[in-house]
Structures are given as structure tokens and as C-alpha cells.
Amino acid sequence: MTQTDRPAETLADALARCAGAVAAELERVIARAQPVSDRLARAMRHAALAGGKRLRPFLVIESAALFGVPMPRALPAATALECVHCYSLVHDDLPAMDDDDLRRGQPTVHRAYDEATAILAGDGLLTLAFELLAEPAAAPDPAVRIALVAALARAAGGEGMIGGQMLDLAAEGRFADAGRPAPDLASVARLQELKTGALLRYACEAGGLLGGASPSEIANLQAYSRAVGRAFQIADDLLDVEGDAATVGKAVGKDSAAGKATFVELLGVDGARAELGRLVENAHAALSGFGTRATLLREAAVFIAERRN
């Protein structure tokens, strides 16, 4: 407790506390759509409030906490990220995309409602993310708010997540794309950095922006988010190979069925586990300058690497 006055808290408690706060904030902002269309608000709620670990907003909140920013001040930037994550799942699950019926053990939005509602609920959540960041509660200084908007738009758009999703479809052989990834480690890593890494990078970047981080602190946060992002994907690939749908909460075994190269296929199960260990070390090394304030982020790296669902 040399650098912080926060009481010691277990990772599980901290995740639960964060998940509760994010859920309450999502409930509050989605309710704004209700007076126009009850169905839209219900579908957005179905997409955003069906549980989930809320790992991304947790990373925003804990990155901000490194600089002494209390959770309520980081909550809008964290909730905006969760809106983007949830919208991407809704569109990803559509019949024209991954055609999934199940998500977190519940019917996907287009199964619970219909495809048109799912498309619009996704669009509404993406738009809501930027509405949240534009409000004074996101940061008192407009320059910080606009930096958050820029960071999230870059992470979520054609040069980030959306670009990665296109490459992912191309990797499945769904259509010809000049950028179709080769089935090698560099291409799989690049796809991951875009598709799932970009939002995790925003998570840590947002914390730094809210906390007024120095350039070297930002570089360390980026190194942490890169390691954690890669670890997240490798753990996901391992679950796709080893998990069962009941534990994971969604369909498994789809990557190999789709003929996509994965980290596990390229490294083997043992190689993937060894890489996870190295990535946790890298994540911890990136946090070495932050002292005990980074305890939960250190534990989060281990949790992400070892997660079973």
C-alpha cells in the first residue's frame, strides 16, 4: 500500500464491482431510447445486459486508477467501450456474418427479436458509445473527451476492429480480398491485433487519457494491452479447441470448421500455453513502474491467460 490509498481487493471482487457499475450505466443510457421505441431499447438491453465479464471496461477503469482516477470518473469511457464491444457481437452473430444462435448462453439478438431489430440495435449501441464520450461526465476537459472519441473511432473502424472483421471473413474464404491473410503466425497476429486487440488498446489508452499519463506511461500501457490482447486471443483459441459449449456459453470448434488458421493450430496446444506464459511476463514487465496500484491489472493478465470461458 505504498502508492495507493485504495483498500486491497480481490480480482473477483473488483471485476464484480466494475461489472455492476457498467451494467447500471448501460441500463441508464439505453433507457433514453425507450420513449421512441420500446422494442429497440429492449433489444439493446438484451445485447448489452446479458452478463459478460466486462473485461474491457475493467481495463479502462483500472488503467485510469493507476493515475488515481476514481471509478465514477472512468465509467463513461468504460461504458462506451462496452457499447462498441456489444454492438460488434450483435452484428457478428447475424446470419450473414457468423450465424450464431447462442451468446453467453442466451439467444442472440436476431434470434430473440429479428434481424432488422438486431441490425438497428447494433447501430444504436455504436452511436450511443460516442454520445456517452461527448457528455461532460466522460471528462471535464473537452480536449480529453475529443481525444477519447478519436481513440475509440480509430480502434473500432476500418483501420481497427471492422478492418479485422473483414480480414477474418476473408480468412474463412468467404470472399476474395486483396488483404486475405496467409495462414502464418504474422498474419494471424495481425488479424488479432485488429479484430480484438484494437479495442483492448483503446481500453488502456482511455485510462491514460483520463489520468493525464506521460508518453512513457502511455508506451507501457500500450505494451501491457498488446500482451494482454494476444493472450486473450490465444486463450480464446484454446477454448475453441478444448472447451465445450455449455461452459464457454457459445458455439465452439467453429474456427477449425471454418478452415481458419489460429494461434493454437500454428503453435500447438503446448506452444500456445508457453506463449501465454511469456505474454503474462511481458504484461507484468510493462507494469513494473506502476507499483502496487497495478496489482489488479497484473492479476487480470493472469486471469485472461487462464480463463475457461
Added chain:
Amino acid sequence: MTQTDRPAETLADALARCAGAVAAELERVIARAQPVSDRLARAMRHAALAGGKRLRPFLVIESAALFGVPMPRALPAATALECVHCYSLVHDDLPAMDDDDLRRGQPTVHRAYDEATAILAGDGLLTLAFELLAEPAAAPDPAVRIALVAALARAAGGEGMIGGQMLDLAAEGRFADAGRPAPDLASVARLQELKTGALLRYACEAGGLLGGASPSEIANLQAYSRAVGRAFQIADDLLDVEGDAATVGKAVGKDSAAGKATFVELLGVDGARAELGRLVENAHAALSGFGTRATLLREAAVFIAERRN
């Protein structure tokens, strides 16, 4: 030429000049996605660069010009709006939504590419809109940029355009919604204010924000955009009844086939034409304080009410 040093310009010339500038800006910013996915960039270009009158960005640029803001300074806020408009058309045309094969005389994005690409290209354009507004080129003052983000997110989200699109699907009887509009004039007007009016309101609001408009000037711009938005929809309804697909560039006669109440159905063709005349008068009255700088906006109101495609 008492209040402006701009040379007199016909509306057609001004529209063409604006359309050219917006297309060049769209080309420039969509190119950013190209290094990641060529197919995504091409689909976004197909969606955003297939022509179109660029009326919405024109309204941004001319509203800003009322306050002496030159076109290049209004271009990012104008282009961001066009990104949102084009994304909404791509998603609206999807099989699960309106299922249209033709848009501006060209195959829709999901016909020219595929549904997954169309969903992601739409998502990419929506995200790009906020990326554009976050850049210093959109306005030197971060507080103005964040106000533009807030205005666009409100106009495009569940309390604006997306909410209106849900009501539109409910009006077609596609699903039960507690907010299903009654087939009366007030409900049709409310649906229009959300579905098409909200983006037009942003157009004029953005011009006012860029120009540092006073509260009474903003109120006048809002009155103008309300009148023009209503006129736009009535003209659209008349085209749906009287136009042919070759001239209009998209399928016609769909509203009555879908059983939706329209302004024309509720007012009759002659009543709708009379209402258009009143709306043009309202639009002109709202601009009375702006002198000759508002000449093009006055002409635009007439053009919108009388347009044939």
C-alpha cells in the same frame, strides 16, 4: 451583397461545388481503410461515392456560411454527416430491412458485394463519421468538436434516426412495438422528424456550432431545418406515388404496398402540394434575419420541395 463578400452563385453551381468537395473528402478518408482491407474500402466507396445530391452536407456548409465560415472549415462536419446518411442507406437496403436491389440507379452494396461486407461497410462509415469530427480539421476548438460529436450522436441514435427506423418498421407491421405509430398525421410527422428530420436538424445545428451562432440564430436554423425536413419527406412521398423508378433511381410505390400511412395518403396529392408551399414559406421566414447570405438556403428550400428525384 450587403452581408457577404461571396460572389453570387446559382444553386446548381453551389450544389455541384459542394458535392465535389464532399466526394473528394470521402475518397480521402475512406482510403485509410484500404491498407487493411481493400474490399472494405471498395464497399465503403461504393456506398458513399455513387453520386447523390449531397443535400445534407450542403446544408451544413451553407448554414456555416451564414456566419462567414468558409467551405473548407465546414467540410469535415459536412462529410461526417454524409457518412452517417450513406451508412443508414446501406443498412436500410439490406434483405432483412427494406431488401432493395437498386440505389441511385446502381446495385446496392449487398448486391454488388455481399451482406456481411455491407453490414461492415455501414458500420465502418458510421464510425468514420465520428473519427472525422474528432480531428482538429473539424474545428480548431475541442469544445466545438465535442459539441458536433454530441449533436451527431443524438441525431443518429435511438432517440433520432435509428429510433425512427424502428418506428418505420413497426408502421409496416413488421413486428409489434409499444411505440407503433397510429396512421394519423401527428404520428407520420413524428416518424419523419426522427427518421429523416434528425439528420437535417444536425446539418443546420452543425453550421451554427461552427459559426458560433447565438441562441436566437440557432432557433431560426432549427425552424428552417424543421420546415425543410418536412418538405423533404412530403416531396419523397409524392415521388413514391407519382415517380417512376428510372427517374427516381430507386424502387417506388413501396410505401403503399407496405401499408404505411404517408403525408400524401393523409393529405391527398393537392393537400400535400399546398403543405409544401406553406413549408417553403416557413423556411424562408426562418431565414429572414440572415439577409443575402441565406440566398442559397432559400433556394434550397424551393429545390427540396420541388425535386423530382
